[in-house]
Amino acid sequence: MPAVSETIETVQSATEGAYKWGFHTDIEMDYAPKGLNEDIVRFISAKKNEPQWLLDWRLKAYRMWLKMEEPRWPAVSYPPIDYQDAYYYAAPSKAAPKSLADVDPELLRTYEKLGIPLKEQAWLAGVQPEEGEERERLPIAVDAVFDSVSVATTFKDRLAKEGIIFCSISEAVHNHPELVRQYLGTVVPQGDNFYAALNSAVFTDGSFVYIPKGVRCPMELSTYFRINAKSTGQFERTLIIAEEGSRVSYLEGCTAPMRDENQLHAAVVELVAMDDATIKYSTVQNWYPGDAEGRGGIYNFVTKRAHCRGARSKVSWTQVETGSAITWKYPSCVLLGDDSVGEFYSVAITNNRQQADTGTKMIHVGKRTRSTIVSKGISAGRGQNTYRGLVKVAPAAAGARNYTQCDSLLIGDQCGAHTVPYIENRCMTAKTEHEATTSRIADDQLFYCRQRGLSEEDAVGLIVNGFCREVLKELPMEFAVEAQKLLQISLEGSVG
């Protein structure tokens, strides 16, 4: 199959080319000393002027972390991480700007290079409004995180009018301490796992969203995370609370500049949905994956979990994972409320020497709870891609329903695709279904497309897009554009 080897070569040349967004911005940093101990935790807390209860909370997490072991069960391998050889606090040295105009111009230039939609009108200018309808384009509110501190929050007024709180979590600690205290750590407790404990001890910033009762958030909320300072682990903490009958769609995306050292990223995301509330959480993750030999790249060890606490509440996770050297991520739903719904849609791509071990957990507790899992894994180069998921049905979850579909696509003969689902059912009236397939792009599919005049690259793009379609259609339109771009960058001409 000469065409195959040719395309593999093309992929290699495409992916070995310089990382498109691999530039580096120099901004004066304010570092905490290297390493991790109780003093560093106190330093972070003091730096952020936190109340005593939060410092105590962090210290408790730190002490738990000391006794915990790094998980070894994921199907990923990497050299041991020296947690004492990293900085745990790095913030732009100037005071947080009040508006976009105050933002360090260098930072704005960085965003411009990234095409981040701070000016998303321009970004979307090419999109035609629907026929016969002059619809007002809803803007996206951006809480941009540059390294560890939130530096720009837009559209605040508009959101405030609705009673919505959208700010950095450090701001929330000062302005809405009762809410933060009530919910922080209730979904992902400090001692949940090794990385969550680490995050709880040293988290520097992240987003806080509160949607009051009955409010439908008028715009997509968006955060762009970036990792910028050399040797700075990033530990975001995001907390989203949707009160009864409210709705919110939250977008999270990230790109990172090229660098040589592995960087640790251990975020925690907590979602709480009350009666009839809906949270849609979408992620496009495109951190630096390392070079073709697997040097550098981000270690992405993330804990994301949602509590569907209310009846008829709904949480939908959608993720497109194209970046990072190692991804360890299981966005989960605990379906507590009767008739609550959990969804997980995922596309994960591993190329070169990337490794991904990702999936979800759906824990059915309430009656007639429903969950859907659709996972698409694409492995190319020497990538290793694992779906790992758990569907657990408690005895009380009468009439619960789960449908799981995991498909893997292999590109080239040096990669691996793995599926590890766990199904634990203790309820007679519950119904669970799981199916998984593994295949490659068939020669006849390629032949069919090429015969009709498509170039090999377009044909592959078409087929891969079709393979991921069920997931991509779940993304908000603004994100779908970027996601498709990323798929192309990750796999350009890559298939045989």
Place this chain on the structure above:
Amino acid sequence: MTAMQQKGAEGFLHRYEGLRERLPGVRLPWVAALRDVAAVAFRASGLPTRRIEAWRYTDLRAVGEAGFDEALTSLEDGQDLPAMRGSARAVFLDGRFRADLSDLDGVGYAVGSLATELRKLEGRVGALARPEEQPLAALNTMLFEDGLVVTVPAGVEGGVLDLLSVASPTERPSAFHPRHLVRLEPGSSLTLIETATGPEDGRYLHNPVFEIEVGEGATLNHARLQQEGPRAFQLSTVYARVAAGGTYDNFTLNAGGQLVRNEIHTALVGPGGACHMNGAQLLGPGQHADTTTFLDHAAPDCASRQTYKTVLSSKSRGVFQGKILVRRPAQRTDGYQMNQTLFLSPDAEIDSKPQLEIYADDVKCSHGATVGELDAEQLFYLRARGIPGERARAMLVEAFLTEAVEGVSDPVARGALEAAVTGWWSRQMKDAA
């Protein structure tokens, strides 16, 4: 390791120390070496605990607590042996071969007892078993006394061989660890129907290990009817290696026992090999049965099919773990695995973990898993046509199991399985009434 597992492991090690000079093959250096290496492995691992991923859903604490003695072999009056199905039969009582109860005359292949033939079996015992990886295989290697040895010469059609394993009634818990060796030379065939039974009230551990070699173009049908006594532990491990163009069919029925583990490791090592692994777990009150399969596609152009069905009635727990590994050279692999569970009672539990690990790109691999109860609409449909409720339920359960039983190609083996399934169902109905 929990205290109980520790204690249980020490009991077995202690037994090994005591029996070492009396076990078969003690004067054969290679046997002594195998046993000693296994003892070192078992001392390090102990009885597996739930902290080990492969044992996540099956707890061996009860085995650790039991404190087993040597089996005092005897057959009580009135303890009938099941009827013969094939042209030949080998009977093992408490893991020891009984020539007086067996009927092996006139078979066209070599068959005998491991204890008797051990000195001729260097290189065959331990060829496939992995005591360093599976603690129960280590336990077996340490303590095996006997087993079945079958060698079917090239081109010979071996017909049907019955392997009967019977546990005798004992006051104190007993344990036996038979090692069975089956070799099919190129182009030969055999149907091996294995039945394991034991007394109604006896507590015993049956820990067999099979080492099965299927030669080029050979076919082995291996039907296993596990109908141990209701207080028994059966922890069995099957290792099979299939050469080019060979076929290994395994069907395992788990109907008896209190705590059962059926672990199968099959490797397809030659091009064009095939493997069918099917099974049914029919579980009643308090039973725990675990089927764990590992299918290793190591050569190109092989096909594998697995269908496992579990029916759960009250307070029972079923476990299925099935892993398919496709190695890099195993291009054009066609792998399929289905695992389905039917709940008949609200207080049962199923844990299912199908798993794919794939390193070759030109493959077709899929697995599926479903869990549910009897379909109310189907029941209604049957009852609307005048079929009584219990009969309708029986029909639907039977239909549910058909797909797995259908995969058994040998008619004798299939008949035996169907009879066992029917027997289980009528016992359930009797108990329910």
